[in-house]
Amino acid sequence: MGDGGRLFFAVVPDFGSAAKIHRLAGILKRAHRFSGELIVPERLHVSLLFLGRWSEQMARSACEAVAGIKMTPFEVSFDRTASFRGRPGNRPLVLLGDDTLDRLKSLGQMLGAAIAEKGIGCRAVRDFAPHITLLYGERAVDEYPVEPIRWTVKEFVLIHSLQGHAHLARWRFDV
DSSP: OOOOOEEEEEEOOOHHHHHHHHHHHHHHHHHHTOOSOBOOGGGOOEEEEEEEEOOHHHHHHHHHHHTTOOOOOEEEEEEEEEEOOOBTTBEEEEEEEOGGGHHHHHHHHHHHHHHHHTTOOOBOOTTOOOOEEEEEESSOOOOEEEEEEEEEEOEEEEEEEESEEEEEEEEEOOO
8 A cells, every 4th residue: 555645734825925935945055055956836835733644534524623713814924944853964944934923823723623623633733833844955054034925824725745735625714
C-alpha cells in the first residue's frame, strides 16, 4: 500500500502575496547561497492543524467537524525570516510574523477543538508558531527582519498533500 499523502487545514496567501513571498524566497536563496528548491507559489501556506494520513473518511469527518466554525476576515503580517530546526542539511527557512498572527493561532485552536469534539484523533499543537516555509536550506540562518508582507485571511482550506496540494474544501469567513 503506497503513501496516500497527508491531510491538514491551512490558510493560503492570496495570489499577489504568494508572488511577493516567492520573490522574497528567491532573493534569500541567492543571499544565503542555498541550493534547496523554492516552495512554488501554489504550495505556500500556513498550516493550522495536521490531521494525519489521507483517507476519504478522515476528510469527510474533518469537513463535518469544522462546518460550524465562524470568523470574520482578519489581516496577517509576516515580517521576518528564520530557520527552524530540521534534519541536518535540511533546515526549513520560514517567514514569521508578529501579534497579527494571534488570530491564526485562535483559528488553529478552534479547528483542534472541533476535531477533538468529533472524536477524530489528530495532534493539535497547543502553542504553534504560524509560519510559511520558503525552502529547505543546508544550514540554519539567524532571524532577520524583512519588509512586511500582509494580506487579509478570508477563508481556511482542507489540503490533501501528495504530489502537489489539492484544496478539498474551503470555508469562507463572514464579511
